[in-house]
Amino acid sequence: MTTQLLAGGWVLDVRAGTRRRADVLVEGSRIAHVAAPGAARASDAPRVDAAGLTILPGFSNNHVHVGWSGMGWDGGPTGILRDEALNDSDGINGIKAAANLRKSLRAGLTALRDLGMRMSAFDAKEALRRGLIKGPRLFIAGRAIMCTGGHTWWCGREADGVDGMRAAVREQVKLGADHIKIIANERTPQYSVEELRAAADEAHRLGRRITAHASIREAIRNVVAAGFDSIEHGGPADDDVIEQIVERKMIVVPTLSPRVLQTERGPSRGMPAGVAAARRKQTLENPPGAPLRRMREAGVKFAFGTDAGSPCVPHDEIMGEIAALLEYEAVAEPLDVVRMLTINSAELRGDDDRLGTVEEGKLADLVAVDGDPLADIRALGNVRHVFVDGEHLVRDGELHDWYDW
Numbered sequence: 001m002t003t004q005l006l007a008g009g010w011v012l013d014v015r016a017g018t019r020r021r022a023d024v025l026v027e028g029s030r031i032a033h034v035a036a037p038g039a040a041r042a043s044d045a046p047r048v049d050a051a052g053l054t055i056l057p058g059f060s061n062n063h064v065h066v067g068w069s070g071m072g073w074d075g076g077p078t079g080i081l082r083d084e085a086l087n088d089s090d091g092i093n094g095i096k097a098a099a100n101l102r103k104s105l106r107a108g109l110t111a112l113r114d115l116g117m118r119m120s121a122f123d124a125k126e127a128l129r130r131g132l133i134k135g136p137r138l139f140i141a142g143r144a145i146m147c148t149g150g151h152t153w154w155c156g157r158e159a160d161g162v163d164g165m166r167a168a169v170r171e172q173v174k175l176g177a178d179h180i181k182i183i184a185n186e187r188t189p190q191y192s193v194e195e196l197r198a199a200a201d202e203a204h205r206l207g208r209r210i211t212a213h214a215s216i217r218e219a220i221r222n223v224v225a226a227g228f229d230s231i232e233h234g235g236p237a238d239d240d241v242i243e244q245i246v247e248r249k250m251i252v253v254p255t256l257s258p259r260v261l262q263t264e265r266g267p268s269r270g271m272p273a274g275v276a277a278a279r280r281k282q283t284l285e286n287p288p289g290a291p292l293r294r295m296r297e298a299g300v301k302f303a304f305g306t307d308a309g310s311p312c313v314p315h316d317e318i319m320g321e322i323a324a325l326l327e328y329e330a331v332a333e334p335l336d337v338v339r340m341l342t343i344n345s346a347e348l349r350g351d352d353d354r355l356g357t358v359e360e361g362k363l364a365d366l367v368a369v370d371g372d373p374l375a376d377i378r379a380l381g382n383v384r385h386v387f388v389d390g391e392h393l394v395r396d397g398e399l400h401d402w403y404d405w
């Protein structure tokens with residue numbers, strides 16, 4: 001069993017919100033000991049110099065599409081995401097997924113929650129299992145489920161009616177989905193509460209959590225009524241609905257990046273001028289943080305997500321989302337962001353007994369960053385070391401042993 005000692009750094013306790021000097025001993029895939037400097041067992045273990053660094057639990061991005069590039073306004077040959085989704089071969093889609101896993105590691109991401117679309121997430125997960133590539137843990141939804149002609153129908157699994165919903169959920173589980181994603185709205189709600197309830201019941205019966213793309217008032221009301229476990233994007237919600245979200249401990253994954261980054265970068269990456277102007281107008285008239293701020297003040301818990309793979313949202317870009325969460329006051333302080341990236345993410349997936357904190361016995365998914373993120377959030381962008389399952393994959397800021405033949 002390999003042992004490694006991260007020595008001379010600070011460990012951030014994400015629950016307490018405190019930072020203390022400590023060494024971290026990693027044995028195999030586990031955190032074996034967190035101790036005062038010099039006091040760790042096996043102090044003759046190979047050392048990783050963590051002087052001046054802050055050691056945190058590995059970060060999670062809870063809303064990604066691993067098969068989408070997120071490179072430009074499109075990343076596809078003809079101009080919009082729909083064309084990327086329709087025209088990419090399975091091979092290209094898989095290569096994008098592999099590249100995105102690599103990029104994610106560089107940003108300190110040790111777990112990705114894929115929200116589905118095409119099939120490449122299944123292949124990426126299998127490639128990780130076989131050791132063909134290295135990357136963050138993958139928690140995948142298979143194909144997202146939407147009504148016939150519903151939002152992003154061109155890359156998901158269309159399903160209608162109560163029986164159709166049950167069949168579509170069973171199909172994703174059969175393929176290997178870890179969780180289920182339903183598209184609940186585009187400009188209007190796209191499923192009845194009965195259909196949503198059938199999907200939620202079926203997912204839960206099969207031991208899976210279920211989440212929904214829900215960004216408008218009526219859809220958020222519907223998925224809460226149907227018994228969903230979490231909400232993607234979020235948006236305006238009535239007070240009684242917000243109360244139920246808090247009561248039922250549903251977690252919301254805000255994704256400010258597409259709007260913010262597309263507004264900022266889209267025009268230089270092929271975004272049509274009219275679309276860019278509309279995005280700017282929307283952001284001015286309707287700042288993206290306002291509904292989230294209301295939820296947060298009512299006690300709703302958030303987990304971190306960027307919608308990586310969307311146009312202009314690359315998989316190694318998390319600082320844009322972090323800056324926007326603070327700027328638009330969706331969160332109050334840096335510690336909120338740190339919790340979103342770590343413990344809240346583990347709670348969202350349901351693996352907080354194994355991940356999400358730097359504690360003895362937990363899996364060694366760790367990130368060491370230069371500086372103190374509680375004092376200056378930009379420290380989260382200075383990733384020096386990343387461990388996944390005890391494997392030291394980013395060393396001194398460089399990807400290492402990314403592939404292992």
Ligand SMILES: [Zn+2]
Pocket residue numbers: 063064065115307
């Ligand atoms: Zn998405």
